[in-house]
Amino acid sequence: GAGVSQSPSNKVTEKGKDVELRCDPISGHTALYWYRQSLGQGLEFLIYFQGNSAPDKSGLPSDRFSAERTGGSVSTLTIQRTQQEDSAVYLCASSLGQPQETQYFGPGTRLLVL
């Protein structure tokens, strides 16, 4: 079946511009995560959505970052006024939403801010 998909796969933008990254989770998965992976680093938690509950935004690094999940499915991560340090791979994962459930990752969006 279809896995987690993300778009675009690559994004090059100029400093100061806004970007939107999209994630389509696996159908039926109620939990959705966004992570940031910088070069040579591990996965940094950004935000977590579970069903209709209020999202856990504790990992967002600044107020330039925001995310929404419409209809409990597709999610968009928005970065406003991008900075060069925002350059990274942004990964989305989904799961069935139970504790200790396997997370299924998308291929990521590679963001480069010039």
Added chain:
Amino acid sequence: GENVEQHPSTLSVQEGDSAVIKCTYSDSASNYFPWYKQELGKGPQLIIDIRSNVGEKKDQRIAVTLNKTAKHFSLHITETQPEDSAVYFCAASIGTYKYIFGTGTRLKVLA
């Protein structure tokens, strides 16, 4: 805050040899420890996991051990093959749904 340390950052082994990657976690309440393999250009994929009520788990050539007292867990790959070459991440659960990831180990299996 909570953290997970992972070593080594890079590891080269000859095909057929074993590889061991070690992680240490800080949150004594962590009770779930997944391992992910990430190939170039792809997202991480779960390869094995272990829960705190067991000390070891095996799946063919892959095994994970857990020492809760020392807060250590390790990934063991035996009879390595070139297709095992990838970046491996360990993770530890924080609460019911969050995870802290290690910084990754780049494994190279030399033919």
